[in-house]
Amino acid sequence: MSVADVVAAGVARTRPTISFELMPPRNPAAAPKFWDTASRLVAARPDFISVTYGAAGNDRDTARTVVGHLIKSTPVLPIAHLTCVGASRDDVSEVISDFLDEGVRSFLALRGDPPKDQPDWLPAEGSVASSIELVDLLREVEAHRCAASASTALRGAARPLTICVATFPDGNRDAGTTRAQEVTRLLEKQHAGADFAITQLFYEASSYTDFVTEARDAGVTIPILAGILPMTEPRRLHRVEELTGVPAPREVVAALEAAPDDDARHALGIDRTVALAQEVLDAGAPGLHVYTFNKYQAALDLLEGVHLGGGTRVPDLASGPWVSGSTTTTEGHIA
Template sequence: MSPPSLIDAHSDLSGAAPVALSYELFPPRSPEAAETLWTTIREIETTDPDYVSVTYGASGSNRDTAVDLINRLLTETTLRPLAHLTCVGNTPQELAEIIGGLLDHGVRGILALRGDLPKDGSQPAPGSLRYAQDLIELIRRVEQRRSALLCAGKVAVGVAAYPTRHPESPSIEHDVEVLLAKQRSGADFAITQVFFHTEEYSDLLTRARRAGVTIPIIPGVMPLTSLRRLKRLGELAGVDPAPQLMDRLAAADSDAERRRIGVAATVDLANAALDAGAPGIHLYTFNEHGHALDVLDRLALPRPVRPASRRLTLSRSQELASEELAGQELASQGLAS
């Protein structure tokens, strides 16, 4: 048997890892929505997250607006975008072109997803990719062809994980086997779909680790403040949100009271995940920063200390945003007079 290495003899060399922080955004559907989104972007930028994910519509239905948003994040902010990409209904050639374009624009993180199946029951075109596992392998192949261009920043590939059974899955055990297959194909990390009960993340982590999944599994946490949104997401996920929370939200006599109740429940959910060993928190914002930042304010996340140059860049970015806003206000006043 080989003697232990120097590194093996010092297991605490790296110390405690900071907790990752990220948010999810989706491309705007109107000029008014874009204005709201960019207010949110500027607010979450001040928290210096590790990345922000940008969603991608079914079969790439909002591809252009998603790419436009990613490009603006890269050029106008200090935020690092994680680009969602779905594969159902797209051929390898189409997807390889999209992946290459993302990498050429500076994207270094892709969330590889299967995507929703056609609602009309129609079959994808011949040769289309069918599973996220296939998409991961395609991303790695495109990355390999660009190895010389990526020496200072390889691509991180993320995937989805399910704390509760996927609606199309025969069992939660099958979901873990799928996650393990994604890891074997080259996935670097996973982000969970929304969940509503404190034990669900720890149960997923236990099942995954026993099956051999070693990649980080980051809990996706949604501010539990909207009764309508909770009901809708519960239907999509096939899971009933906590009845007591639903009753309390329904009985609240003001938006402020619902916000207080929902934020407290979300903090409990996030803290339970952190206590179970979560390496980060991914906040689903729905393009609204207020409730997400309320949750963040109440979480004591150990965050990395960024280099001074990055903090200065962040500060300058905020100054430019303020100057732009002031200019718009002056212009509107001039028009009004």
């Protein structure tokens, strides 16, 4: 067997990646439930967990604390969301340094949503106006820190900074972009230094596969991870449509609403989501990124459905930050 055959055989056995998105608890009372969910998701042995960061940095302190606790208490790679809308370069640079000081080595670089009540809003002069500029700034801050310290440079060489970006297979309503424009923007993000991309949620496999085909034809080479939302709650689907502009499949919503009880609704939604996830995996998606909305059961059932489940002992994260009796605290506002 040649080296090429050995490599090919190893690639054929490679397990698709699995990852989850978590949102920091909004207040101390929500912390126990949040850390229970995090524990159960960590037990599924994901490749990473991304932690959201509210628009304009509304969850800055909580996000940093959650990421720091995951770094210290679990073997799972945390990816810190980072937004830049409405923030100056100095402010964003400070946030980046705070995360790096916490031990974060992976970021999801996002523009963030502009103020909803300001339709004519434009980025201020001197602000970081786009995710592309944010990718540039992340690389710049890391380079400055490495240049200032040989120890930091050595640690950076051992654990390189990884930058993920978002991409929108059917266009981005908030940015007013089409699919073709999103392909172009993804190529620009790649040129700026992005290492991989995660798609916004979608409900038809062709949204993902057609986008990837167009992106590859345009010269995008970075991995494009499929973002999946479990379709188990009609109310959630309606809300996500309001937030993202991605229309929920009407036949699925109707079937969920007609289901006799929660168990039947959950089973129906998981079946539909498993079919979607399996189709994109069969088409070559490198993995699945599950938008959990801090609900673990649907996420885990989805993984079981595509034969990517199989967790280990649930770790004890119950004494995480903000939980009564915990010795870990954080300063600053808890959103």
